[in-house]
Amino acid sequence: MTKIEVNGAVLAYDEVGAGSPVVLLHAGIADRRMWREQVDALATRHRVIVPDLRGYGESELPPAPFTHHDDVVGLLDALDLPRAALVGCSFGGRVAVDTALAHPERVSALALIGAAISGHEWSEETEQLWDDLVGEVDPEDFVASAAGEVRFWVVGPSRQPADVDPELIRFAEEMDQRALAAELALSAVEIGELDPPAIERLGELGMPVLVGAGADDLADIRRLADRIAAETPQAVRLPDVPDAAHLAPLEQPHPINAALLNFLP
Known part of the structure; x- marks a missing residue:
């Protein structure tokens, strides 16, 4: 690096x-x-x-x-x-x-x-899909928010978490927790x-x-x-x-x- x-x-x-x-x-x-x-x-x-x-x-x-x-x-x-x-x-x-x-x-x-x-x-279909797959999550809870985003984006609407490599899910959640912290900081700039x-x-x-x-x-x-x-x-x-x-x-x-x-x- x-x-x-x-x-x-x-x-x-x-x-x-x-x-x-x-x-x-x-x-x-x-x-x-x-x-x-x-x-x-x-x-x-x-x-x-x-x-x-x-x-x-x-x-x-x-x-x-x-x-x-x-x-x-x-x-x-x-x-x-x-x-x-x-x-x-x-x-x-x-x-x-x-x-x-x-x-x-x-x-x-x-x-x-x-x-x-x-x-x-984004279409109404996508907004409804978020509600169906993730629902309401406390935005200050980065662990829960990352789990929801990974379910939505990385697993996707046509699969279940069990269909996806658990190491990929773990790595994606770890990256997303950091990204959520970044986005919170970026919102002030x-x-x-x-x-x-x-x-x-x-x-x-x-x-x-x-x-x-x-x-x-x-x-x-x-x-x-x-x-x-x-x-x-x-x-x-x-x-x-x-x-x-x-x-x-x-x-x-x-x-x-x-x-x-x-x-x-």
Whole structure:
């Protein structure tokens, strides 16, 4: 692990390999450790950079306004990288897309797995699903909240916890407890948003885009992947990854790694 100052904050990141640069951006329920199955595989061909987003994991959170997408470009600047491919899962996908729209000259390609998109609104179906699967949880109880979020996102609506590797559930809950603490701290800081949001601007993405999702992820996420693929000029839609929900890179690394190695420039 290395630390580097980016836009007034010290960010933690890992770096492995040599070749064309690739930045892996983690989900909001996780931190950079969610990419542990991708790093060595991608490092056979790429310079792989895996940061904790500001406030998450081991990265700092100064009490100053910022934007995550500007931090990504600040990281590229600090590492003297003119351009890089961005790979994002969930919230990391949202950050990747926002970066590509705000700074298109800095992004050579996008790979989006179970990506969120700024400006996208969740369906009533998803809100009802949360009530059915999780219900009300004390937001200050990080253990209970993480267990609920992992049930919702990592297990997914079409499976039972017994269907999922217990080590994956344990690791996801541990990451999410830290992420929940990060989100609480982030709620006290002014975070800039892309304006207009990305959901209205997918047609502006001029770089190659790979779009995928887990077959057991939320229907909203899979529909959003379809929309990204349909509205982005150079998009390729992967078939949904079997036996995987929202953290597909962690749960099913082999098909994800193969797809990334085939796609990344």
